Amino acid sequence: MREESFARCHSCTKPACVGEGERARCETHFIEGFDRRVRLTIRQYDMIKPRERIVVALSGGKDSTVLLHILASLRERLPMELLALLIDEGIAGYRSKTIVTAKRECRKAKVKLHILSFKKEMGKSLDVMLKGRRSGGACTYCGVFRRRLLEVGARKLKADKLAIGHNLDDAAQTVLLNLYRNEPARLERFGPKSEGGGEMTGFTPRIRPLIDIAEKEVALYAELKGYGISRQACPYAAEAMRQTVRSQLNEMEDRYPGTKKRIFGAWLQMQKKLIDKIDKKQKLHTPLLACTSCGEPSSEKICAVCRLLRAD
Known part of the structure; x- marks a missing residue:
């Protein structure tokens, strides 16, 4: 609004x-x-080079839709091949509506849309995976499998970069979430531009062109541009710890304007100092290995996808 x-x-x-x-x-x-x-x-982070193939991780929401249209508008001044990739988790009454939005916006932007589904690639939709489970855990399953399919899809499409619609709010939330969970390793590659890590090939670099822009500004831009974006929230979102962190950050931002920008800025400074101090022969990032079960890139011997599938 x-x-x-x-x-x-x-x-x-x-x-x-x-x-x-x-x-x-x-x-x-x-x-x-x-x-x-x-x-x-x-430009600042050298995210896109001329004639690269960029795949936008599209959800049909405001952030990825805005990113899709902005990158599409840049094609004249910065030649690139632009594609869109949507992951259908199989959430009844929710994902089908956003797919309609995504298809419409891709037609407007003259970008080809590719869709991968949990059901086809993982054998089950998210709704089926979660049947009979206690509340909680939905975002763990969804996040792990969604990230895997984005990576698989990006490789299938021979992407040079995978463009993610993370905004400033998402960035600040991610920093705090991983600190709260004591999972600093997850922050190692997080930033405006995430390169492939370690000696393991097969990880598509991520770029986040909206990462310096607040969520409310992205929402206003989408409204002013007339993008018909569904405001329906994912039915599983209320279970997520991220929602609690989001509320905390919004309250802090209201009381102390600039909080979100300072949190993410502080992380980028710490990340840079780590890079500057480390010996050039050493690697800052945890090396990516090949999962011993499926062969996909992983920071551990068995990747998160295989661990979840075995526990199911």
Whole structure:
């Protein structure tokens, strides 16, 4: 939802749709500024090279849809082959609606959409996997299998990079989540650009062009651009620890503006210091191995997918 404001755009004096004072922007200048910030992030982190094949991890939600359209608009100035990949988890009453949205937006952007499903690739839909289980655990199964299928799909499509729609809120949440869980290894590769790790080949580098932009700004951009995005939340989302962290961060951001940016910025500084201090002959990242069961890249002998399948 856009903010009610009597402010005037700092750039042209038209009624502002967002911000106050020097940050006030009308619809036109907000959109122009948003696009410019994404282009700056792509340049700053050297995310895309000319003529690379970029696969967008598309869900039909606001973040990945905005990312899809922005990258599509960049093709004239930065030649690239753009494809979209959607993972159908098999969540009744939810995923089918977002697939409709994804197909429509891909047609608008003139981008070919590819779909992989849990049922076909893993043998069961997420709903079937979770039948008879106690509450909780849905996001663990979904996250592990979804990441695996994004990797498998990206390789099948011969992607040079996998573009993820993570925004600033997602980034700050990820930092805190992994600290709360005492899982620092998961943060090793997390940032605007994640390269393939270790000596194990087969891991597609990730890029996150929206990572410097707040979630509410992405939502406003999607609204102003007229993207018909479903606002329906995943029925399993309420179980996720991320929702608790999200609420905590939003409360902190309201009381102390800039909290999310400072949290993620602090992590990037710590990550850089680790890289600067480490011996050049050593590796910062945990080497990726081949899972002894399925052969996929993993930081452990048996990957998370195989561990979950064995426990099922």
